[in-house]
Amino acid sequence: MTLNQLLPGQKALLQELPEGLVRSQAIRLGLMPGTEIVCVHKLPRGPVIIKKNKQQIAIGEALAARINVKSTQKGESKGGKEPQKWN
Amino acid sequence: MEKNLKSGTKRLVLVGNPNVGKSVVFNYLTGKYVDVSNFPGTTVDISQGTYKNYQVMDTPGIYGVSSFNDEEKVAREVILQADLLLNIVDGVHLERDLFLTLQLAEMGIPLVVAVNMMDEVDRQGIKLDLEALEDILGVPVVPIAAARKTGLEEMANSLCLAKKGNKSSEVKKLLETFTLKDISEAKLLLALEGDFKIEDIPNKREEIYLLRRKRVDTICKKIVCYKDGNNIFAEKLGDKLIKPIMGVPILFIMLFLAYKIIGVFAAGTVVDFLEGLMTTYYEPWIRAVVGSFISLDSMLGQLLVGDFGVLTMTVTYIVGLLLPLVVAFYLLLSILEDSGYLPRVATLLDRSFHKVGLNGRAVIPMILGFGCVTMATISTRILGSDRERLIAIVLLSLTIPCSAQMGVITAMLSALGFGYFLAYILIMLAIFVLAGTALNKLLPGKTTDLLIDIPPMRLPLLKNVWQKTWSKSLHFLSEAGPLFAIGSLLIGLLQITGVLEILQQLAAPIVVTWMKLPKEAATAFIMGIIRRDFGAAGFFNMALTKQQTLVAMTTLTLFVPCIASIVVVLKERGFKQGLGVFIGCIGIAFLIGGIMAQVLI
Numbered sequence: 001m002t003l004n005q006l007l008p009g010q011k012a013l014l015q016e017l018p019e020g021l022v023r024s025q026a027i028r029l030g031l032m033p034g035t036e037i038v039c040v041h042k043l044p045r046g047p048v049i050i051k052k053n054k055q056q057i058a059i060g061e062a063l064a065a066r067i068n069v070k071s072t073q074k075g076e077s078k079g080g081k082e083p084q085k086w087n
Numbered sequence: 088m089e090k091n092l093k094s095g096t097k098r099l100v101l102v103g104n105p106n107v108g109k110s111v112v113f114n115y116l117t118g119k120y121v122d123v124s125n126f127p128g129t130t131v132d133i134s135q136g137t138y139k140n141y142q143v144m145d146t147p148g149i150y151g152v153s154s155f156n157d158e159e160k161v162a163r164e165v166i167l168q169a170d171l172l173l174n175i176v177d178g179v180h181l182e183r184d185l186f187l188t189l190q191l192a193e194m195g196i197p198l199v200v201a202v203n204m205m206d207e208v209d210r211q212g213i214k215l216d217l218e219a220l221e222d223i224l225g226v227p228v229v230p231i232a233a234a235r236k237t238g239l240e241e242m243a244n245s246l247c248l249a250k251k252g253n254k255s256s257e258v259k260k261l262l263e264t265f266t267l268k269d270i271s272e273a274k275l276l277l278a279l280e281g282d283f284k285i286e287d288i289p290n291k292r293e294e295i296y297l298l299r300r301k302r303v304d305t306i307c308k309k310i311v312c313y314k315d316g317n318n319i320f321a322e323k324l325g326d327k328l329i330k331p332i333m334g335v336p337i338l339f340i341m342l343f344l345a346y347k348i349i350g351v352f353a354a355g356t357v358v359d360f361l362e363g364l365m366t367t368y369y370e371p372w373i374r375a376v377v378g379s380f381i382s383l384d385s386m387l388g389q390l391l392v393g394d395f396g397v398l399t400m401t402v403t404y405i406v407g408l409l410l411p412l413v414v415a416f417y418l419l420l421s422i423l424e425d426s427g428y429l430p431r432v433a434t435l436l437d438r439s440f441h442k443v444g445l446n447g448r449a450v451i452p453m454i455l456g457f458g459c460v461t462m463a464t465i466s467t468r469i470l471g472s473d474r475e476r477l478i479a480i481v482l483l484s485l486t487i488p489c490s491a492q493m494g495v496i497t498a499m500l501s502a503l504g505f506g507y508f509l510a511y512i513l514i515m516l517a518i519f520v521l522a523g524t525a526l527n528k529l530l531p532g533k534t535t536d537l538l539i540d541i542p543p544m545r546l547p548l549l550k551n552v553w554q555k556t557w558s559k560s561l562h563f564l565s566e567a568g569p570l571f572a573i574g575s576l577l578i579g580l581l582q583i584t585g586v587l588e589i590l591q592q593l594a595a596p597i598v599v600t601w602m603k604l605p606k607e608a609a610t611a612f613i614m615g616i617i618r619r620d621f622g623a624a625g626f627f628n629m630a631l632t633k634q635q636t637l638v639a640m641t642t643l644t645l646f647v648p649c650i651a652s653i654v655v656v657l658k659e660r661g662f663k664q665g666l667g668v669f670i671g672c673i674g675i676a677f678l679i680g681g682i683m684a685q686v687l688i
Contacts, residue, residue: 021155025538027296028151028186030303041330046438047447047537049329053313054213055183058329058434060446060537 001071004048004064006039013037016068029057036072099141099246100169102162102191104184105148106427106542107177108203110134110551111233113145116243131161132562141246144169150540151187152194153282153292157468163282167273171197171249173242178208178215178230181311183540185303188224192252193299195272198226199249201242206232212314219310225253234548257298261291325544328431338432345419346493349458353415354494362407369406370399386583395579401572405564409459409571412490414560416458421555425547430539437537443523444478444530446471446537452479456487461567461652463487464659471535477664478526480656485672486519488644492615496640499626503633514641518679567651574650578616587613601681603688604639605629615643616650634687642680647672 006012014035017023026032030052040056041049048064050057059067099116103109117136134145146165147158154160166172174191176184181202191198200220202208208215221228227245231238254262261279262272265288270278277283281290327333370392374383377392392399423429429451437447449470455463460483467479488496500508527534581587594609602608611625626639647653647669657665 022536022538024153024292024296025150025155027293027300029538029540030182030186030300032297032300035304040326043329043331043435043438047434049434049541053182053307055180056325056541058430058437058447058537058539058541060437060441062441063536063538 001069002065003039003050003059003067003069004042004061006042006048006050006069006071008039008041010039010071011036011073012039012069012071014067015070018063018066022063030055031057037069095140097141097170098168099138099143099171099173100165101143101145101173101175102152102166102187103148103175104150104177104180104187105540106425106545107148107175107184108233109145109148109175110555111548112173112175112201112203112231112239112242113143114551114554115233115236115239116141117143131157132559133161133165134558138243149187150183152190152277153280156471163277166191166194166196167271167277169196171199171246173246174198174200175203175233176200178202178204179211179213179543181215182303182307185306186299189252189255189299189302190276192224192226193254193258194276195251195254197249198224198252199242199245200224200226200228201231201238202228203231203233205230205238206235211319214312214314216310220306223253223306223309226250255298255302258295261295321544325427325431325541328428328544329434329541331435334431334435338435341423341428345454345457348419349412349415349490350493350497353411354490357411357415358408358491358494361411362403365403365407370403373398373402389583390576390579393579393582395575395582397572397576397579401568401575404571404575405568408491409567410560410564412458413462413563414556416455416462416490417556417559417563418552420455420458421552421559422547425545425552425555427542427544430541433539434537434541441534442527443482443520444527444534445475445523446534448537448539449475449479452483453487456483456489457493458490460484460487460489460648461570461655462563464652464655465566467659472532474530474532475534477530477660478523480660481526481668481671482519482523484648484652484656484668485522485645485675486515488515489648492644495627496644499636500640503636507633507637510637511640514679514683515644518645518675522675567655570651570654574654577650597677597681601684602638602642602677603684604631604635608639611639612643612646615646616653632688634684638680638683638687641683642676645672645676645679647676 003012014031014037015033017026017031017033031037035052037050037052039048040051045061047058047060050059101109101113113134113136116138131147136143144165146162149159149162152159152163152166154163172191174188176188188200202215202217217228217230227248227250229238229242229245231242233239258276262275265275265279267275267285270285274283274285275288278285278288279291280295281292328337374392377383377388377398381388383389383392389396391397394400433447433450435447436450440447440449451469452463452466455466463483464480467476467483470476470479496511497508500511578587581590591609591613594612595606598604598609598612599606607629608626614625626636626643631639653665653669656668659665660668
């Protein structure tokens with residue numbers, strides 16, 4: 001699945017990042033294959049906000065759709081509750 | 088930047104990620120006497136000061152040393168000239184910040200690391216093993232809490248202990264393989280990372296970045312211990328601001344407050360007061376002074392102290408109007424910047440901006456535009472691609488009324504009732520969307536994607552905010568001041584030579600028959616080029632119907648921005664594109680104004 005498909009609270013491992021400058025930028029920000037992240041929030045047809053430990057990163061929808069992830073835990077259903085506590 | 092140093096003086100460069108408290112440390116070290124200058128060829132400001140025998144230089148906040156944008160290029164140049172580096176990192180976000188730290192350590196420039204926000208680290212129950220970090224990096228690591236002024240003395244004292252950092256074995260090997268005479272390790276490393284051109288050095292950026300990132304993660308596992316389930320207020324607030332349900336209403340409240348502070352208080356009350364002072368005291372005085380040397384009716388006299396005189400109108404304009412607006416604006420922007428709110432707004436609005444070919448980062452120039460379009464046009468350089476810069480500049484020139492203009496427009500429209508005011512906003516919004524969508528479709532290429540760090544929300548430090556505001560305002564005025572002077576000189580020449588009158592007569596038939604406005608409106612539009620609010624003010628004294636007022640205000644907003652912003656657009660986009668923007672705006676303004684007139688009147 002891709003990063004933009006994650007639900008709030010869902011944990012995942014990053015698998016593949018698109019090539020080019022954006023990959024360098026992502027690595028610098030701490031995102032690379034194997035990084036464990038939590039989806040904090042997804043704006044409707046907008047950016048995904050993910051969290052890696054204490055750090056939050058916003059990723060535009062089109063870019064998120066090109067990042068492959070492997071879900072390690074189910075998120076909440078679309079009930080719209082607060083995302084569960086992570087850490 | 089290439090200033091010669093006194094012997095014994097060392098160049099100390101401060102480096103860090105954005106929002107890590109670098110400026111607090113800089114202010115602590117350098118005290119009051121700070122020199123803010125513009126890095127040649129960019130809009131990036133570099134602050135300089137002295138501390139003991141160090142010449143201290145601040146750099147813009149960066150996530151790594153490379154050349155992804157202007158800020159990074161400037162930081163890279165300054166870092167390469169450094170004798171020693173002071174890297175400030177956020178103790179709460181070591182995972183993010185240590186990437187830069189490792190890169191600096193590997194560059195082989197003597198380094199000291201200050202871990203800031205230690206108070207916050209304690210509050211969040213995070214445990215950091217800084218001794219272990221010191222061993223791994225091989226450079227002094229000092230805990231500080233800059234906002235509370237703790238640890239700063241120890242930090243300053245450890246500057247003399249700065250050492251070259253340890254390198255990972257892989258990077259060491261790479262550097263040894265390609266080692267070259269006369270090239271510093273720092274430059275060689277940047278060459279290997281593809282950010283510095285040296286012949287025969289391959290680009291291994293991704294490999295090195297991955298190695299470094301993995302090393303950061305290993306280090307963090309070793310030295311950082313998080314406490315579970317600690318969700319503090321700032322974090323919760325930060326999360327809320329990003330979600331549309333809370334974020335959008337809060338954004339509107341913020342915009343409303345900003346409008347009240349800048350559009351009403353600064354652009355109204357303060358400007359009226361200062362301009363009054365200038366026109367009643369300063370202008371008669373300077374006329375008398377100049378009049379004692381040369382005749383006021385002579386050409387030179389007119390150029391200096393006439394209606395559009397460089398010493399009369401320009402000075403009144405800069406001191407009476409621009410100064411209060413720019414100060415109010417930068418004050419607000421500094422607060423927004425330091426609090427960590429802007430990246431959240433950028434995220435919130437990313438999707439909407441994508442429709443007009445921009446990404447969320449464009450929110451900064453767009454907000455700035457409501458303060459001063461000239462200022463905003465300069466700031467479009469932060470955008471990711473040339474295409475986005477062009478779109479942003481066109482949208483700014485065409486649809487965004489600056490605060491000076493907005494003051495007059497709101498006064499005139501609100502007199503007509505809420506309906507007209509709403510109509511004006513909707514028309515502007517529609518044109519913004521239409522023009523942006525059209526450019527997005529027509530221009531080749533694609534919008535760059537949003538990929539930004541969302542820093543934690545923080546209470547801005549008043550002293551810092553004020554210092555930032557002041558230095559930025561002065562810098563802007565020193566840059567824009569001459570442009571306004573050139574502009575008014577040009578208009579002054581046009582007036583003296585009679586060209587201004589010819590232009591007004593040429594425009595009059597279009598204004599009267601096509602836009603159904605009185606013939607004096609032509610004068611007001613042309614005056615709007617000099618000062619957008621002059622134009623709007625010209626309409627005050629005309630007997631206009633409600634419909635005519637709406638047509639006039641819409642056309643005026645769309646019409647070319649003021650002379651200073653025209654100069655900046657020409658400078659940024661080159662003559663051809665600049666002229667295109669200029670003519671396009673006039674064309675669209677008259678077209679839309681005319682269509683509205685034909686329908687409404």
